[in-house]
Amino acid sequence: MHSTEKKIESMGLTLPAVAAPLAAYVPAIQSERYVHTSGQLPLIDGKLPLTGKVGAEISPEQAKDLARTCALNTPAAVKSVAGDLDRIKRAVKVVGFVASAPNFTGQPGVINGASELLGEVLDDKGIHARSALGVTVLPLDAPVAVELQVELMD
Template sequence: MADEVVQRLEALGHRLPTPPRPLGAYRAVIEAGEMLHVSMQGPLLDGRFAFTGLLGREVTIEDGRRAAELSVVNALAQIHEHLGRFERIRQIVRVEGHVACTEDFLEHPRVLDGASELLAAAFGERAGHIRSVCGVRNLPGNAPVAVTLTAELFPPEF
């Protein structure tokens, strides 16, 4: 059976990459009971940051949205590698975003909408999630955006 989420992502122009390896001494994904937690993912493409800089200075809101999309694609690649398929996802529960920005930048929600809208397009009703977003001074690799993701799972026998 073809994975509908993968098909939807591809229709939107996104192929699941090989998941980025952790940048430090931690795990990329942990399954705890019926919850799946994905560590912070940035806008890596082919092992390099596709976007760098601060929102409000070097990075436009539109590029920030694309960086958020790419970050969530990397989070989905982590999930897919861990689970082997997206059918076990009952619901995307939480998305947390960090936006590297200037002190006067106030459009954090618009930037993170890039991630939320991609999840909605890929998962439909299963994408309804809570969300937190904050501005930070910098992120690893000079990334403008990074996201973490939490999902509720159906039991393994599903």
């Protein structure tokens, strides 16, 4: 096992299998030295633990935990095309989507769950640019989704 995966295990986490696509796309694609993931939902064993809108059915704290789960699913997608997570030179960009109740404006705090996990797993390589967006609805009524772009070492 490689060091990034060992780090994930040392955190008491398990790198999941890459989530199967819900439609006509792939979980990740490599273009030269970059890997772009599709939006990763907070699936655990292929199921959403919670559904609904943040600020209504889902609390910001619950959503932050779900964003962590999304972020754990992103390395699985990266590994599916890069072969080895130790090839990650750096995280470049995170885009987080939060299915939000009309008056909810705490999207950055929710997506911090993803950013913090990537920082824990990748250390300094996990520092990234980011967008945190509120949306009306996500696939399967998921509360959050996260995309990741990484640069690979040659």
